[in-house]
Amino acid sequence: MSLPAASLPETFSAAAVLPPSREAVETVTRALAARFGNRLVTSLAVRQQHGHTLTWIPNQAPDAVVFPQSTEEVSEIVRLCAAHGVPVIAFGTGTSLEGHVNAPFGGVCIDMSQMKRIVAVHAEDLDVVVEAGVTRKELNEHLRDQGLMFPIDPGADASIGGMAATRASGTNAVRYGTMKDNVLALKAVMADGSIVQSSTRARKTSAGYDLTRLLVGSEGTLGIITEVTLKLHGIPEAIAAGVCPFPSVKAACDATILTIQTGLPVARIELLDDVMIRGVNLHAKLGLPETTMLFVEFHGTEAGVAEQSERFGEIAAEYGGGPFEWATKAEDRSKLWQARHDAYWAAKALRPGFDSVATDVCVPISRLAECVEETKRDIEESGLIAPIAGHVGDGNFHTQPLVDLNDKAEVERVQAFIDRLVKRALAMGGTCTGEHGVGQKKIKYLEQEHGPEAVAVMRTIKRALDPQNILNPGKIVVL
Amino acid sequence: MSLPAASLPETFSAAAVLPPSREAVETVTRALAARFGNRLVTSLAVRQQHGHTLTWIPNQAPDAVVFPQSTEEVSEIVRLCAAHGVPVIAFGTGTSLEGHVNAPFGGVCIDMSQMKRIVAVHAEDLDVVVEAGVTRKELNEHLRDQGLMFPIDPGADASIGGMAATRASGTNAVRYGTMKDNVLALKAVMADGSIVQSSTRARKTSAGYDLTRLLVGSEGTLGIITEVTLKLHGIPEAIAAGVCPFPSVKAACDATILTIQTGLPVARIELLDDVMIRGVNLHAKLGLPETTMLFVEFHGTEAGVAEQSERFGEIAAEYGGGPFEWATKAEDRSKLWQARHDAYWAAKALRPGFDSVATDVCVPISRLAECVEETKRDIEESGLIAPIAGHVGDGNFHTQPLVDLNDKAEVERVQAFIDRLVKRALAMGGTCTGEHGVGQKKIKYLEQEHGPEAVAVMRTIKRALDPQNILNPGKIVVL
Known part of the structure; x- marks a missing residue:
């Protein structure tokens, strides 16, 4: 292993x-x-x-x-x-x-x-204060009765503290943003043990350096997040969700691009390639056609959602997509999104008993079709099994090579593939990770992405705030 | 003077x-x-x-x-x-x-x-790269033909670099966010002269510390912003704007609160109190009723905008507001918003020849009515002339005492009033400045707001990134 x-x-x-x-x-x-x-x-x-x-x-x-x-x-x-x-x-x-x-x-x-206390729900302000150990599902369970939701949804039922620390996002980010957009304030313990409250519950502030956003995504290397104040959203009056097959990855990406460019306020727009659909069918016992699919969702009023769905249907048809299959019942929708969220496990069903290496990149949306297509070709040419799924409304996609970690040559082939994937994304003006974070495995790409000067600034900040290097050492920046 | x-x-x-x-x-x-x-x-x-x-x-x-x-x-x-x-x-x-x-x-x-070059418009990605000296109006002039807009609009025709450096916002922030939400990446010159590119054009990233957001709002004290990559938005298909009188500040605030809480996607919702309306009438030669008014605007499709306007009308009526007067022609809308943007100068029309001291705070929206009402009472009791205008959808409002700077007692009275205003906002869980920034005048409130530990972290960051203290010294934090 x-x-x-x-x-x-x-x-x-x-x-x-x-x-x-x-x-x-x-x-x-x-x-x-x-x-x-x-x-x-x-x-x-x-x-x-x-x-x-x-x-x-x-x-x-x-x-x-x-x-x-x-x-x-x-x-x-x-x-x-x-x-x-x-x-x-x-x-x-x-x-x-x-x-x-x-x-x-x-x-x-x-x-x-x-640390799972929900410290305070301020329904009238659409915010909540939670301890770091509360998970996103626990929080939504708690909020449901009040008609409120917290939309950020990485695949796992992660903790809010972890999600803040890794600047997580998920399927709803195209509409609701990432953790950086939804954390109003944080409480964190710094390297010397001091306790910092980064901001207030005010929706806007220009009172000094943005410590909130500095800590969001710092992966526990600058401070330990213990409490998070989050923005909430009302559960939409109406939700429409469905799946739409496409003749190719390019067609699905092009439909996504047009959806975003025309300003259609899609809440979720997720691409799963044919390989991933095969995994989803195996894992979730669904009978989806094994071709590229878009899973989409619209939030709004009844009239608004109907208008958006119709417009999206027209866009999909323009690229040969369809027929659209709507999940009108809430439980059908849940099943659909659970299948999407379980993509990590679904992927593993494609090569049972093997390990998987999940990775992600994000590119400007105009380059998305090209980037996904080239990556699919690369996967084929590398002889890898690697399904693709993506939050394509943001230009963000994942791939997950299934690998025998005992086969050194295969491990090397996967690493070389990831190196090329990152290089490709960077060349297109993108980033080496859209939402997974740096951890240990992506440290080596940071200079390629940001240049040595920016990484030097990151290192200076780390040294200043954690001079002993005791906070999660060996992650993000190497001192 | x-x-x-x-x-x-x-x-x-x-x-x-x-x-x-x-x-x-x-x-x-x-x-x-x-x-x-x-x-x-x-x-x-x-x-x-x-x-x-x-x-x-x-x-x-x-x-x-x-x-x-x-x-x-x-x-x-x-x-x-x-x-x-x-x-x-x-x-x-x-x-x-x-x-x-x-x-x-x-x-x-x-x-x-x-430094006014518009380096690149990426219409298909809804982003633009500009040099720091380009102003918001120049940018929008450039974008208009392509059906695109940059919505952040502080009162002044400020430069994009300055807006990023001060984390500016304005009337559209309730819908489109502030500079923190609309800057994708920055180029900045650091204290040692090194040039840093903070991020890429990707919509999402979790590749290391968020240098973009650290520089946004740092007021030139951590680096000098020379180039900014901004998110753009399509010019809405339909726009509806209008003004609505209310019997009291409280009624207008309550209508605003309900608008936000019900998730109505209002693009602008601006409060002007009776005093400010008098100034606007004087300055812009408008004949508005001299009572509290809300200026609102909706963006969307024709059908969406009609639906939103109707809902807002119902909410306003619930609090005794109305009749609503719609500005259907584009030039009427422009006149309206120009009048709002000129509030700073309109306020000065109330006491010609005197100076004005503009200041702002921001509170959780549930406390907005209370905060504005108490502030109005405080203004009256202090014998000041100080109109109020606010981006109330965010809980953010401004007041602008008109002052004779040669009258020491009056200056002291104004300063004491601002101290109380900030104290009031902080006690309500708000911030000492929603969008004006710290500069020199609000340094003294930072510890009250953030606590000494958080301010110590800000100071540590400043010292680390500008050890000589040559970048805009004496602003935000004092070393």
């Missing part, structure tokens, strides 16, 4: 991070055990469970896992770790894909799963 | 910033003159014009003003200033309101007005 430890990202510099001494780790662990009792766990199983998530990086277990129940407790833990130079890794649900929560230098994993 | 120099904000610490020596300034000025010829200006008139903008802070002129024509030239200037420890202040159109561009420690003002 695991790559040998020798394949640690080559970008790690031994000099940059000092792994803590055995004594430091033991001192910290003893002190945490005394303070937190059975909320401090050092069993191998639990440590490994926290050190190997949905990534092909080898298991890198922390030395201990602690389960705080308040921001103040997180602060205590960080202070203790800071005093002894021991790394601290925040952990939500462990569903990140690029090695975000692995502990390459050991240290203390802070599992936020016992 | 000017306050005595002795009234410099008390928060300035003499030790924090070393004003450059005379020699340093002269060396830099000579070198710039040699390099830039008549694009380096040292005449008193021009320096003063750049050192005193729409604020009641005394004129604080830079030592020289230089007019670069490219990012590389800005980099050259910053490198030179950095080598000699001379402050650099970026200048757009000089329409900021809190002393953002004054030069309390002298130095070199970089006037961006010769």
